[in-house]
Amino acid sequence: MNSLYGKDLITTQEWSVEEIERALELAFEFKEHRFDHPLRNCLDRRTFFMFFYNPSVRTRQSFEAAATELGGHAQFLEPKSMRLKSAKTAGETVQDAANVMSRYAVGIGIRILETAIEEYGQGDALLREYAQYASVPIVSMAHDRFHPCQGLADVMGMRQHAGRDLKGKKLLQVWGKGSLVRSWSSVQESILINTRLGMDVTLAYPEGYDLDPEVIQWAEDNASVAGGNFEIVHDLEEAYDGADFVYSRNWMTSGFYPYSKKHGIDRAKKKEIEMAMKHDDWITTKDWMAKTNDAYFIHCGPVDRGSEVTDEVCDGPRSIVYDIAENRLHVQKAIMALTMAHI
Numbered sequence: 001m002n003s004l005y006g007k008d009l010i011t012t013q014e015w016s017v018e019e020i021e022r023a024l025e026l027a028f029e030f031k032e033h034r035f036d037h038p039l040r041n042c043l044d045r046r047t048f049f050m051f052f053y054n055p056s057v058r059t060r061q062s063f064e065a066a067a068t069e070l071g072g073h074a075q076f077l078e079p080k081s082m083r084l085k086s087a088k089t090a091g092e093t094v095q096d097a098a099n100v101m102s103r104y105a106v107g108i109g110i111r112i113l114e115t116a117i118e119e120y121g122q123g124d125a126l127l128r129e130y131a132q133y134a135s136v137p138i139v140s141m142a143h144d145r146f147h148p149c150q151g152l153a154d155v156m157g158m159r160q161h162a163g164r165d166l167k168g169k170k171l172l173q174v175w176g177k178g179s180l181v182r183s184w185s186s187v188q189e190s191i192l193i194n195t196r197l198g199m200d201v202t203l204a205y206p207e208g209y210d211l212d213p214e215v216i217q218w219a220e221d222n223a224s225v226a227g228g229n230f231e232i233v234h235d236l237e238e239a240y241d242g243a244d245f246v247y248s249r250n251w252m253t254s255g256f257y258p259y260s261k262k263h264g265i266d267r268a269k270k271k272e273i274e275m276a277m278k279h280d281d282w283i284t285t286k287d288w289m290a291k292t293n294d295a296y297f298i299h300c301g302p303v304d305r306g307s308e309v310t311d312e313v314c315d316g317p318r319s320i321v322y323d324i325a326e327n328r329l330h331v332q333k334a335i336m337a338l339t340m341a342h343i
Ligand code: CP
Pocket: 055, 056, 057, 058, 059, 060, 142, 150, 300, 301, 302
């Protein structure tokens, strides 16, 4: 029996290391045998629903391609056209919607980020409410707390270039200035999955950009169980020193939602951008990369070029950003095959 059949994926932190490894192994198989893998029709005529409360390039396209390549179909759904209850809107209850959708589809993906919620944690709560009532797996396609598909694609990219065993390698997860006011999902997923798998993870950011304390505690616990290291630094010299991978990414302060509630989303965004742009040095440049152990540059996309990273680094010989984007397809095929197909 496939032990992952029917399992939700809200964060990789809720999968065992063995389950994560199984998904990665199958993703590598799908990469190698893209159109001739024995599981190529495992979703024959089946449908995967995708709710997008926020825009996407990679996630929507890679899920649609993944479903097609497994013989099924991914249906794009805009929640606002469906009278659904969300964190911000009244409508059909989650209980009813989840029950009905489970009669049509083999899985449901949900993306709910920055502007679709009013306070941190609402998106996560919505996914968990769907998971409570749906009889098919709920997959996070990025929500305010986590981005599990991205975390798996990042690991796959690092292994592609540096080998399967990343224990002892230093991953620098570094805040970058930017004007996109990002949620914490990709960064929190990254520090969780990579501490879990035994990497030495350094989280670097200017004072004031603290992440979810519960997630930080989990990352510390993961590192201790896996025999790796997890540290938080606020000094860039220390951060880049000896890194094997550099992952720069902007994220918002914890003050974003309280301020937005009081003054509106536009003013909150403007304030975040003004604060972020004061941190001039917090951009990944060739000079910072020179302090690393010839590190690979990784990013989940979309890249805020000129703010999070220079073109020179992003387009340079050590950048693996497009490989990681491609890996979204392979890992999502693996997740769908393992959780939604009778294999
Ligand atoms: N990394 C990622 O989720 O990209 P999109 O926002 O384009 O889907």
